[in-house]
Amino acid sequence: MLFASIDIGSNAVRLFFANVFELKGKPVVEKASLIRIPLRLGEDVFKTGKISESKAANLMKTMFAFKLLMEVYKPVDYIACATSAMREAENNLEILEKINKETGINIKIIDGIEEAQILCAANNVIANKKFNISMYIDVGGGSTDISIVKDHLLIGSNSFNLGTIRLLNEKVSEDEWNKLKDWLKTYTKDFGKIQLIGSGGNINKLSKLYSTQPDCSLSYHNLNHGYKCLCSLTLQQRIEEIGMRPDRADVIIPAAEIFLTVMKTIKADFVFVPRIGLSDGLIYNVYRKYKKG
Numbered sequence: 001m002l003f004a005s006i007d008i009g010s011n012a013v014r015l016f017f018a019n020v021f022e023l024k025g026k027p028v029v030e031k032a033s034l035i036r037i038p039l040r041l042g043e044d045v046f047k048t049g050k051i052s053e054s055k056a057a058n059l060m061k062t063m064f065a066f067k068l069l070m071e072v073y074k075p076v077d078y079i080a081c082a083t084s085a086m087r088e089a090e091n092n093l094e095i096l097e098k099i100n101k102e103t104g105i106n107i108k109i110i111d112g113i114e115e116a117q118i119l120c121a122a123n124n125v126i127a128n129k130k131f132n133i134s135m136y137i138d139v140g141g142g143s144t145d146i147s148i149v150k151d152h153l154l155i156g157s158n159s160f161n162l163g164t165i166r167l168l169n170e171k172v173s174e175d176e177w178n179k180l181k182d183w184l185k186t187y188t189k190d191f192g193k194i195q196l197i198g199s200g201g202n203i204n205k206l207s208k209l210y211s212t213q214p215d216c217s218l219s220y221h222n223l224n225h226g227y228k229c230l231c232s233l234t235l236q237q238r239i240e241e242i243g244m245r246p247d248r249a250d251v252i253i254p255a256a257e258i259f260l261t262v263m264k265t266i267k268a269d270f271v272f273v274p275r276i277g278l279s280d281g282l283i284y285n286v287y288r289k290y291k292k293g
Helices: 041-048 053-073 084-088 092-103 112-122 164-168 174-190 201-210 220-231 235-240 252-266 278-292
Strands: 002-008 013-023 026-037 077-082 133-139 144-150 153-160 194-199 217-219 270-272
Touching (some): 013 053, 026 053, 041 053, 041 084, 041 164, 053 092, 077 084, 077 278, 112 278, 133 174, 144 174, 153 174, 174 252, 194 201, 201 220, 201 252, 217 220
Parallel strands (some): 002 077, 194 270
Antiparallel strands (some): 144 153, 217 270
């Protein structure tokens, strides 16, 4: 069965179509199509506290386009959520009400903790016996969301205003970095025994570029090497020589900084990258809702 999810992030807006089937009693999500529009709503919100008229107009056009695509694809059901930038925008309700009125798409604003838990539920990574706990981390344009799982149970979850768009616009204080490190240090007894699982477009790209492991993992050493290589290139060189999209070539460096900081703090040698994001998690959610209904 085909389902759809709309993810309105701080950097990009995504429409994800996926087929869901059950294997041994568990749902499996298989990508059918993904449309990604780099609207960068966070550029407005993290500077002025509001979404500008021009970006709001582009978001409306995008939602109209998504509505038409869903009419063609005809998914069984869909879910639409907005994250960090929309959460903080002073004019968020005005914009979302207008979208709902003109397109019929109902968008829910989710907080950082809920975002982290959705991602955690979607990542069915098999726990390695040498690790005590698993830590799921998603780095977005506006926030870094972390969930911690032990024996298949969620034992901790938090969200920090550390995002790639915020960092590019110098809107992250030293206090926010310290909040992240202090929270991570509450798990000091597990340092060196935490299975770190990363999601988001930037860590996916970093893994493709610099991982030398066959199991979708990226070592701290290789990530740090890749970070230094990217920093040595200009934005144009990252686009032309590495073949990055312009909207990836700038945010990938602050994303690497966040992952390196977390890895160094918890003494993680590797980050596993299953290449699953919030869009996948939303598909799991709408499928569970369908099953219950």
